[in-house]
Ligand SMILES: O=C(O)C1=C[C@@H](OP(=O)(O)O)[C@@H](O)[C@H](O)C1
């Protein structure tokens with residue numbers, strides 16, 4: 001199935017309408033927040049059914065470097081608070097970021113609570129991802145940071161045994177993760193933190209709601225008034241946290257029912273959640289699908305045609321690659337807007353999608369903040385993935401209807417779903 005010498009995966013075509021039930025792993029965003037909050041808690045936290053992937057291993061590795069140890073359990077990890085690795089104080093430490101936005105943005109404030117210089121660096125790609133406004137805010141809250149002025153890793157945080165905290169202005173328009181980072185660490189700052197947003201509104205509003213919700217669950221006091229957020233100093237505690245399935249990882253699977261016809265059921269879809277992927281439940285009917293939340297999960301059945309749509313994906317940007325792939329099968333033109341910040345994701349996703357979809361015959365062009373997709377017949381070819389897990393998922397959706405799509409470097413999907421290819425093939429049934 002995987003063409004080893006070329007490191008390509010021949011994405012399978014759906015030979016018939018689908019009839020499948022799939023299980024996706026835990027949410028990356030919830031898992032990595034739970035680990036950070038556990039490191040800030042006063043007692044160990046049992047994190048159950050978390051995601052186990054490159055990004056979550058990087059988070060556990062980062063926390064271990066910063067002094068929070070963890071142990072694997074039967075169904076997850078037991079994460080201990082900072083100060084439990086017995087690491088020697090004052091010694092220089094390195095944190096490996098890979099290309100994990102959550103690790104890069106959420107852990108520097110934790111380093112500031114320690115008493116060592118901590119160097120943050122990772123893949124080439126993370127050195128192009130923005131973090132300047134977060135570092136500037138941390139400096140104003142009393143943290144000493146050395147960087148090369150580009151506003152991206154590498155940088156060094158000089159831990160000083162604590163963070164004063166207080167009130168700070170923040171431009172979080174390039175990534176909601178800047179705001180989440182300050183709020184997650186806020187309970188550990190001497191004065192807590194008050195963040196006043198300036199500039200354009202942050203993207204990914206559901207991820208901000210997720211941060212607030214999880215702070216509550218760990219016992220923090222959080223207030224929000226419009227563009228101002230306040231987190232009071234607090235000792236956190238949450239003996240057990242159960243992670244929901246990742247609804248953004250579920251996106252290509254429910255999209256498969258729309259692209260190929262038939263029904264796909266995703267097990268364990270929560271009836272209420274802060275995850276951005278839940279937006280698909282209200283959106284997919286606009287693409288002709290029927291969607292039912294059942295006891296066992298979400299069932300999506302594809303319709304007879306896919307109409308073109310105009311969409312602002314500012315709040316749910318990480319769904320863009322899969323949605324763009326699906327809209328290549330629409331019978332009218334579509335426009336995706338509101339996602340300029342995707343140029344600072346794993347890769348410049350706007351350019352990558354326009355380039356790769358066009359290379360397969362698509363009529364797809366970039367706008368400043370999104371994509372224009374006009375119906376055109378697609379053909380097979382190599383789909384380059386730029387070390388971006390969500391481009392592997394998008395290519396798989398295309399492959400359901402377009403024979404001969406070869407997905408470059410499929411293993412890069414391990415950022416959030418190491419068993420993606422096997423699960424995808426299983427959805428299509430044996431023999432495909
Ligand atoms: O807080 C989080 O867990 C995330 C926030 C979003 O980041 P941006 O706001 O930078 O898009 C999202 O795209 C990313 O996959 C995960």
Ligand SMILES: C=C(OP(=O)(O)O)C(=O)O
Nearest residue numbers: 099100101102318345346
């Ligand atoms: C933007 C994403 O990831 P990260 O957590 O690295 O920002 C994503 O998963 O789509």
